[in-house]
Every structure is written in structure tokens, then in C-alpha cells.
Amino acid sequence: DAKTTQPTSMDCAEGRAANLPCNHSTISGNEYVYWYRQIHSQGPQYIIHGLKNNETNEMASLIITEDRKSSTLILPHATLRDTAVYYCIVKKARNSGGSNYKLTFGKGTLLTVNP
Amino acid sequence: DAGITQSPRHKVTETGTPVTLRCHQTENHRYMYWYRQDPGHGLRLIHYSYGVKDTDKGEVSDGYSVSRSKTEDFLLTLESATSSQTSVYFCAISEQRINYGYTFGSGTRLTVV
Numbered sequence: 729d730a731k732t733t734q735p736t737s738m739d740c741a742e743g744r745a746a747n748l749p750c751n752h753s754t755i756s757g758n759e760y761v762y763w764y765r766q767i768h769s770q771g772p773q774y775i776i777h778g779l780k781n782n783e784t785n786e787m788a789s790l791i792i793t794e795d796r797k798s799s800t801l802i803l804p805h806a807t808l809r810d811t812a813v814y815y816c817i818v819k820k821a822r823n824s825g826g827s828n829y830k831l832t833f834g835k836g837t838l839l840t841v842n843p
Numbered sequence: 844d845a846g847i848t849q850s851p852r853h854k855v856t857e858t859g860t861p862v863t864l865r866c867h868q869t870e871n872h873r874y875m876y877w878y879r880q881d882p883g884h885g886l887r888l889i890h891y892s893y894g895v896k897d898t899d900k901g902e903v904s905d906g907y908s909v910s911r912s913k914t915e916d917f918l919l920t921l922e923s924a925t926s927s928q929t930s931v932y933f934c935a936i937s938e939q940r941i942n943y944g945y946t947f948g949s950g951t952r953l954t955v956v
């Protein structure tokens with residue numbers, strides 16, 4: 729699975745959009761971009777994923793560049809409850825073996841939403 | 844999260860004692876995973892299962908064993924607990940569909956004294 733690079737930390741004002749970048753320059757054609765977050769003392773939570781098209785759900789939007797070498801997770805109106813570590817993960821989605829379903833977490837980005 | 848339960852939530856045990864952590868799911872998902880999380884190391888995969896009685900090692904499997912005798916339960920055993928195994932343990936489940944994320948449990952905080 730491709731390696732990802734994220735900033736260590738970011739700040740955002742409450743009510744404003746939070747834009748979290750992720751670089752994945754070695755991504756291959758069959759690898760998806762997944763985003764998870766982990767609020768303090770809780771288990772990681774799935775947010776969104778995409779292959780090459782931009783995606784949106786009730787939690788966030790995912791913008792993937794045309795060359796797929798980077799992406800941005802957008803929280804449109806950040807709240808204090810969005811303060812968490814956000815993980816960008818690149819992995820293949822469809823495989824025949826169980827080992828290819830492992831998620832490998834990096835250090836992520838600590839997003840702090842300030843009042 | 845709904846559909847996945849870890850027990851116990853907290854445990855303190857003495858060095859050298861055996862410890863078993865339980866992960867129970869009601870989603871009928873094929874894949875189950877055990878991770879540990881430590882400051883400075885993030886989340887690391889211990890063992891995973893891709894079906895009943897089918898398990899394999901992750902990146903930090905030494906000192907741990909697992910068992911999965913039925914779809915809904917995945918047990919993590921520390922045969923002889925050591926202080927280095929003090930950690931927060933998370934269980935996760937997933938299914939083989941393409942577009943499906945993992946669901947994690949709330950974690951078990953284990954302290955080995």
C-alpha cells in the first residue's frame with residue numbers, strides 16, 4: 729500500500745471549513761484513499777473514501793487531484809467535536825486474501841478546532 | 844460503535860498472568876482485527892482473522908495469540924503479560940465489499956503492573 733504524508737497538526741476556527749491535506753505520490757491505480765479520525769480515547773471512525781472522483785457524505789467531502797497524488801478532506805463547518813486525529817490511508821479495496829484488508833495507520837494530523 | 848463490543852473496557856493485571864480480551868460483533872463480518880495503540884507508535888496491527896479458525900499475524904504479534912471459533916467472537920490472549928503490553932487495544936471488523944470502511948470498537952485499556 730502507498731505511503732501517505734500529512735501535517736502533524738492544524739488549527740481551525742469553529743464554524744469555518746477545515747481542509748486537511750494528504751500526499752500520496754506513490755499511489756497506484758487500484759488504490760483507494762480512505763480517511764478515518766480518532767477522537768481522544770475512542771476507537772477510529774471511518775469518514776469517507778474515494779478512488780478518483782470527489783466524494784461527499786454527511787460528514788465530509790473528499791477532493792482528489794486529477795493525478796491522484798494528493799487529496800484534501802474538507803469538514804465544511806468544523807465544530808469543537810471535530811477535534812481529533814485524522815488519518816489518511818491508501819490501500820487496495822478488492823483483494824482475494826485476508827492480508828490485503830489490513831489497515832496501516834500513520835501518525836495522522838491532529839486537528840484542533842478552537843472556539 | 845453499534846455492532847462491535849470489547850470486553851473488558853479496563854483491566855489491571857500482574858506481570859506473568861494470562862489475560863484474554865474479547866471482541867464480539869453482531870454484524871456477521873468476515874474480517875476481524877486486533878490493534879494496539881501506544882504513544883509515539885500509533886495504531887499497530889497485532890493479529891487478524893479472515894474467517895472462522897483462519898487467523899494470521901500482524902506487525903507486532905510476539906507475545907500474543909488469537910482464536911476465532913465462531914464468526915462473532917475474536918479473542919486476544921496474552922499468555923504471560925509483560926509491562927510492555929500495557930496499552931490500549933482496539934478490535935475492528937470489516938467486510939469484503941469494495942466500498943466499506945472498518946468499524947472499530949471502543950477499546951480495552953490494559954495495564955500490566
